[in-house]
Amino acid sequence: MGSQRNGFKKESFILSVDVGTTTIKCHVYDKEAKIRGSCTTKVVPLYPEVGYVEMDPDAIWKGFITVVKGAVQDSGIHIRQIEALGLSTQRGTFTTWDRKTGVPFHNFISWQDQRAADLVKSWNRSCTMKAIHGMMKVLYFLTRQKRSLAASLIVFSTQHVTFRLLWALTHYKQVLQAVAEGNCCFGTIDTWLLFKLTKGLVHATDYSNASATGIFDSYQMCWSGFLCSLVSLPLSIFPRVENTGHDFGSTDPSIFGVSIPIMCVMADQQAAMFGECCFDVGDVKITMGTGTFMDINTGSKPHTSVAGLYPLVGWKLGSEVVYLAEGNAADTGTAIKWAQELELFSDVQDTSDMAYSVRDSDGVCFVPSFSGLQAPLNDPKACASFMGLKPSSTKCHLVRAILESVAFRNKQLYETMIRETHIPITKIRVDGGVSSNDFIMQLTADLFGRKVARPQHTEMSCRGAAFVAGLEAGFWRTQEELKKLQNTDELFTPQRAHKEGASSPSREYIPVLQSWEKALRRSMNWYNNP
Numbered sequence: 001m002g003s004q005r006n007g008f009k010k011e012s013f014i015l016s017v018d019v020g021t022t023t024i025k026c027h028v029y030d031k032e033a034k035i036r037g038s039c040t041t042k043v044v045p046l047y048p049e050v051g052y053v054e055m056d057p058d059a060i061w062k063g064f065i066t067v068v069k070g071a072v073q074d075s076g077i078h079i080r081q082i083e084a085l086g087l088s089t090q091r092g093t094f095t096t097w098d099r100k101t102g103v104p105f106h107n108f109i110s111w112q113d114q115r116a117a118d119l120v121k122s123w124n125r126s127c128t129m130k131a132i133h134g135m136m137k138v139l140y141f142l143t144r145q146k147r148s149l150a151a152s153l154i155v156f157s158t159q160h161v162t163f164r165l166l167w168a169l170t171h172y173k174q175v176l177q178a179v180a181e182g183n184c185c186f187g188t189i190d191t192w193l194l195f196k197l198t199k200g201l202v203h204a205t206d207y208s209n210a211s212a213t214g215i216f217d218s219y220q221m222c223w224s225g226f227l228c229s230l231v232s233l234p235l236s237i238f239p240r241v242e243n244t245g246h247d248f249g250s251t252d253p254s255i256f257g258v259s260i261p262i263m264c265v266m267a268d269q270q271a272a273m274f275g276e277c278c279f280d281v282g283d284v285k286i287t288m289g290t291g292t293f294m295d296i297n298t299g300s301k302p303h304t305s306v307a308g309l310y311p312l313v314g315w316k317l318g319s320e321v322v323y324l325a326e327g328n329a330a331d332t333g334t335a336i337k338w339a340q341e342l343e344l345f346s347d348v349q350d351t352s353d354m355a356y357s358v359r360d361s362d363g364v365c366f367v368p369s370f371s372g373l374q375a376p377l378n379d380p381k382a383c384a385s386f387m388g389l390k391p392s393s394t395k396c397h398l399v400r401a402i403l404e405s406v407a408f409r410n411k412q413l414y415e416t417m418i419r420e421t422h423i424p425i426t427k428i429r430v431d432g433g434v435s436s437n438d439f440i441m442q443l444t445a446d447l448f449g450r451k452v453a454r455p456q457h458t459e460m461s462c463r464g465a466a467f468v469a470g471l472e473a474g475f476w477r478t479q480e481e482l483k484k485l486q487n488t489d490e491l492f493t494p495q496r497a498h499k500e501g502a503s504s505p506s507r508e509y510i511p512v513l514q515s516w517e518k519a520l521r522r523s524m525n526w527y528n529n530p
Contacts, residue, residue: 037075160214275464
């Protein structure tokens with residue numbers, strides 16, 4: 001495909017950037033979806049107080065510019081050959097800024113941040129919530145609509161933006177003043193980057209990012225006026241919501257020397273789902289990065305959960321909306337990185353061999369809950385812990401326990417997904433940095449009793465955003481064309497017999513799982529005030 005944009009005719013490419021929790025990556029993709037150039041930089045989280053997790057907006061912006069220029073340089077092409085830009089970002093991390101100057105009022109408050117935990121707890125225990133739950137139970141009794149049953153059980157979470165934003169509105173005076181003056185913009189990372197890239201011309205997001213905030217009504221496909229009035233969030237600060245594939249405007253030429261059309265804005269987990277070509281109902285994608293995110297394609301209707309799975313908009317392309325149901329565990333890569341900093345191992349690549357070097361974990365259990373426990377347990381006050389330590393415990397036992405805990409949380413999420421959705425699973429594809437660990441992959445396959453596939457390139461968020469941007473720009477034509485570009489997978493097949501049924505663990509892991517579940521229970525509610 002040739003490009004004549006900016007008077008430059010040559011082979012054209014798609015540029016895609018993924019702003020994750022620990023890194024910012026940029027890849028240049030050609031027509032065969034092969035990576036022609038790459039650049040990565042680290043994201044440095046800030047921990048100003050216990051439970052607070054922030055990011056410096058200036059550092060994110062500088063990192064973004066660095067990786068774009070670096071990837072283009074690495075590819076050996078001219079930036080004029082870039083046909084379109086796709087943007088994938090972590091979800092639920094937000095800031096607020098001055099609409100006129102674009103200057104943020106505070107650092108990005110991360111999706112991992114726990115500062116609103118007490119606020120969330122007080123709301124979940126409030127008379128208002130009890131009244132809402134009561135009304136919804138009555139409505140469910142009368143209508144038998146599962147959505148009413150789900151609403152009767154709903155609890156707020158710190159991972160959603162709602163109460164962290166409410167915290168910011170009550171603690172930062174300049175934000176409140178800007179709201180009063182009609183001069184405040186709210187946005188997750190994608191929205192803020194769009195604002196910066198277009199020099200303040202565009203204040204927008206897409207449906208996939210909006211649906212992950214907890215403030216968006218995925219049934220009505222708009223910001224929830226009811227929730228905003230309930231907790232006193234001003235609707236005036238929210239960005240407009242556009243299709244995932246959309247002409248969001250172009251980068252200001254002063255930034256990269258040319259103007260690049262921004263054709264996709266997408267939340268990272270939904271982007272990974274798209275990058276894995278999980279286009280069909282029943283397709284499952286597991287991304288194991290900083291956290292684990294398990295998503296199932298539920299088709300044209302949002303899934304209504306009663307156990308903590310979250311209904312998300314996967315993507316909206318044209319008039320077609322695809323929904324996902326998602327469960328997550330917040331501390332997958334976090335736990336492995338913590339163990340490395342503790343010098344349990346020097347190279348992450350060694351961990352699989354270390355785990356296989358011992359027969360079992362010697363009774364040691366690890367609970368990976370630095371940011372609380374998510375579905376199906378939903379306890380923000382849980383602590384991370386090692387249990388069952390003894391004088392015979394070695395580094396290899398501890399490492400094995402950590403890796404086992406990742407697979408055990410995968411099993412919990414998978415069982416919840418099957419129980420909740422009643423959708424037959426068609427395929428399971430796993431990506432993210434932690435998926436390179438063979439021990440975790442094999443144990444996950446054993447515990448699921450199913451084949452799980454790992455692509456050659458595990459960074460799927462970038463690929464998904466590139467695919468959507470390319471479709472929107474006409475670089476690629478159809479989703480079927482994208483499926484043909486998929487990499488050859490490595491398959492992990494269950495190695496143990498499953499006499500108890502397809503979803504039952506092998507017999508040797510039943511007592512280990514039981515011990516681990518006991519450790520989970522003992523770690524729960526740890527940080528409650530006496």
